[in-house]
Amino acid sequence: MPSDGSRRGSDDVQGTGFGDLLRRHRRDAGLSQEGLAELAGLSVDAIAALERGRRRAPRPHTLRLLGDALRLGAPDRAQLTAAARRDGDPSRSTLRPPPVPANRLIGRGDELTETGRRLGERVTRLLTLTGPGGVGKTQLALALTGGIGPKFDDGVCWVPLAPIADQAAIAPTIAAATGLHPIEGARLVEEVAEQLGRRRILLVLDNCEHLVAEAARICAALLESCPNLSILATSRELLRVPGESVYVVPPLALPAVEQQPESSPAVRLFVDRASARGNKPTGQIEQVARVVRRLEGMPLAIELAAARTNVLTVEELAAELETSFGILAGVSSTAEPRQQSLADAIGWSHDLLTAPERTLFAELSVFVGGWTLNAAAAVLAGTATPGPLERAQTLDLTSRLVDKSLIRVSREGGIAxxxxxxxxxxxxxxxxxxxxxxxEVARNHAAFFLALAEEAETHLRGANQGAWLDRLEGELDNLRAAMSWALRAKASADAVRLAGALWLFCYLRGHYSEGSEWLERSLVLAEDAPGLRSAKAKAQLGAGMLAFLQCEYEIATTRLKSALAQYEELGDTAGTALVMQRLGCVARERGDYLTAESLHCRSYDLFESLGDRSGMAWAHNQLGFVAWLRGDLEVAARRCRKARDSFRVLGDGEGLAWALISLGAIAQYAGDLTEAEDLLQESLALSQRLGYREGVAWSLNQLGIVERRRGFTERAVHLLDESLAEHRDLGDRWRSASVLEELATVAQQRHRTEYAAFLLGAADGIREVIGAPVPEIEKADHQATRQAIERALDRRAFRAAWSAGRATPLSAVADGYPGPAAAPDRSTRL
Structure with a gap:
């Protein structure tokens, strides 16, 4: 029933509390708490809590809802408001609101959705946003409170803790933010809990990392006493309170390879902040992408970089950042000191570390591209094989640094x-x-990775070959750092041992040029060093092999002959046999098949004398390879089948891939294209699984020939183009020439006659430079293609196209640029 305020005088309600007055109006209206809650659009709990009495007045909006639901007249509304003010004590009831963000939040949709779900749906009562300094925890918290604030009936209270230096000041700061006078006393936290009571409030504690212990104690006490309270904390370190839910704020997403850079949140943030300063990076998006990738999507770093566009172009900025982050400092006069530069932001965290944590933090910087627990323990202990105590100590310190957001952890393949x-x-x-x-730390680091490389070397021919190749690939940046230190420090023994241990990996994974540089530099460094005879021999062998793979035949021969002399002097039969095998490979590519066969046979005899089944299998495979190149397919098939069967038993993936490639080539030259395709597809799959790039390139080459013989020239072009790109990137010019000649055959069949002549000229130019003739088995196709081109073109047109090919670098040919002297049809891709 509506109230007109006439049934009771002002004296009757003068001393009545808000809760009692509200209950009286509800009963007069004939409503239950549920009924009033429904009419007012409030929760039943909110109505019950208001009637029980609170020390904080409801908001004006809530009072209006209640007045409308109860159909109160003006006098009753005024009395209800007055009672609320009396009970609420305005001097104690105002919550400190969140500050208004200075800039719009960019690219945090997923983060807002997930954190909003956890808090808004009461999935958790304490949510800690964690992450390194500058990742945007505070900005995310501000946006989050703006989105879910209305879901908290009694509001959001923002408590900035960054300015607080003393743990004892936290409770008074929270008390003041919640509306209590900042009084002192042992019961201050209880006073805050009593003030909050059963109200539904979101309490935000921003920047807790330097006050973790006391902040955690207060959070635990408040959550225990205030059943409807939710807490959102931002901290570089976890609070470790029971029930704490942690959300690690990630850096902004970087441009993916398949997407336009403009769609990347990191790029959009840079463009927005640079544009706000009047420096919109129009036409420089690729350079912007380069900048944000270097900054790994860190919002603070991106904002600091964008501020530098007032004096630098984006391209200049990107170049500066490649060497140092030092330019990202002092660009804001209003930011907090710890946000003035990246060094300030990180220094804030560093200052909170204990002495042992600081030591490990500094020493971990020696790693490049990540590390394992065992590697960290080895560097800390100064030994390549750390013991249980060192591992336990490193684990504890690592855990602390992870919790403090200074290092990141990933878990793939069962290894952290x-x-x-x-x-x-x-x-x-x-x-x-x-x-x-x-x-000292760099020396420890190098010692660990030298031990790893030498251990891995023993597994690179067996059943676990793929796993060990992946392990070395995963540590490639650390191996590079170790090699760099050894060369820089003139640690000749470490350098030559490390380079020698890695040459097989460099071959299998296609790091020919880099491995060659390591070997050559380490051999020069160790030239006058005493001892190291075995290590030098191995390095000479590796240098010769990698030079051979890049078709530097003279250098390869010199290095291999030097290795042969050293192994013979050492009485190392296995080393001698291996070098002979490699010298046979050089002779094979130079077209000296008799010398190649002789060397491989001598290699076989030595391996047989040792009972080395792997060496014997490789000798069979190499003899089969020579046989099919010179056109003796029957002998080749017999040799390669023996090799294949042995490699399967031995679990040698590289050897098996090569045997399958040879057998596939033999089958395609014999005309059995179905068998050829089956064998080559198997070798391709195996090589791809191992990451064995030469095997991939050869398999694609031979599959392209199979498709060309079938008449599927479009498919052939695709396969041959992929093969050419692989061989070119590896530096294998001998095989690149053969692929170009095969592409010329396809071009001639597709009536791209001048382009075919151009490709033959390009291949001929390569062969002249490296001194390697067309393999015997390939001569028939080569001659048929040339004759067909010469029949289709007059002599002048042929010479012009052929000469243009000879003058064009391999990189340009492989990218599809026929050369300036070519006729119009040569500018068209096959």
Whole structure:
């Protein structure tokens, strides 16, 4: 029933509390708490809590809803409002609101959805947003409170803790933010809990990392006493409170290879902030993508970089960042000191570390591309094989640094792996340099990875070949750093041993050029070093092999002959046999098949004398390879089948791939294209699984020939183009020439006659430079193609196209640029 305020005088309600007055109006209206809640659009709990009495007045909006639902007249509404004000004590009831963000939040849709779900749906009562300094925790928290704030009937309370230096000041700061006078006393946290009571409030504690212990204690007490309270904390370190839910704020998404850079949140943030300063990077999006990739999507770093566009172009900025992050400092006059630069942001976290944590943090900067727990323990202990105590100590310290957002952890393949953001690693490296222990730590780092490389080397021919290749590939950046230190420090023994241990990996994974440089530099460094005879012999062998693979036949022969002399002097029969095998490979590619066969037979005899089944299988395979190149398919098939069967038993993936390639080539030259395709597809799949790039390139080459023989020239072009790209990237010019000649055959069949002449000229130019003739087995197709072209073109047109090909670099030919002297049809891809 409507109330007109006439049934009771003002004296009757003068001393009545808000809760009692509300209950009286509800009963007069004949409503239950549920009924009033439904009419007012409030929760039943909210109505019950208001009637029980609170020390904080409901908001004006809530009072209006209640007045409308109860159909109160003006006098009753005024009395209800007055009672609320009396009970609420305005001096104690105002919550500190969140600050208004200065900029719009970009690219955090998924993060807002997930964190909003957890808090808004009461999935968790304490949510900690964690992550390194500068990742955007506070900005995400501000956006989050703006989105879910209305779901908390009694509001959002923002408590900034960054300015607080003393743990004892946290409770008074929270008390003041919640509307209590900042009084002192042992019961202050209880006073805050009593003030909050059963109200549904979101309490935001921003920047807890330097006050973790006390912040955690207060959070635990408040959550226990206030059943409807939710807490959102931002902290670089976890609070470790029971029931804490953690959300690691990731960096902004970087441009993916398959997407336009403009769609990347990291790129959009840079463009937005640079544009706000009047420096919109029009036409420089690729350079912007380069910048944000270097900054790994860190919002603070991106904003600091965007601010530098007032004095640098984006391209200049990208170039500067390749060497240092030092330019990203002092670009804001209003930011907090810890946000003035990246060094300030990281230094804030560093200052909170204990001495042992700082030591490990600095030493971990020696790793490049991540590390394992065992590697970290080895560097910390100064030994390649750390013991249980060192591992336990490193595990504990690593755990603390992970919790403090200074290192990241990933879990793939059942192994935890750690790394640092580049900006954090640079800061840590600075601390290591300041300690004066940089060289000692680098030496420990190199010792560990030398031991790893030498252990891996023993597994690169067996059943676990693929796993060990992957392991070395995963540590390639660390291996590079170890080699760089050894060369820089003139540690000749370490350098030559490491380079020698890695040459087989460099071959199998296609790092020909890099491996060659390591071997050559280490051999020069170790030239006058005493001892190291076996290590030098191995390095000479590796240098010769990688030079051979890049068709540097003279260098390869010199290195291999030197290795042969050293192994013979050492009485190392296995080494001698292996070098003979490699010298046979050089002779094979130069068209000297008799010498190649002789060397492979001598190699076989030596391996047989040792009972080395793997060496014997490789000798069979090499003899079969020579046989099919010179056109003796029957002998080739017999040799390669023996090799294949042995490699299957031995579990040698590389050997098996080669045997299958040879058998596939033999089948296609014999005219059995179905068998050829089956064998070559098997070798392709195996090579791809191993990451064996030469095997992939050869398989694609031979499959392209199979498709061309079938008349499927479009498919042939696709396969041959892929093969050419692989061979070119590897530096294998001998095989690149053969693929170009095969492409010329396809071009002639597709009536691209001048382009076919151009390709033959390009192949001929390569062969002249490297001194390798057309293999005997390929001569018939080569001659038939040339004769067909010469019949279709007059002499002048043929010479012009052929000469243009000879003058064009392989890189240009492979990218489909026929050359300036070519006729119009040569500018068209096959």
């Amino acid at each position: 792996r750690y790394d640092m953001l580049a900006v954090i690693r640079e800061f840590a490296a600075g601390r290591l340099a300041e300690s004066g222990r940089g060289d």
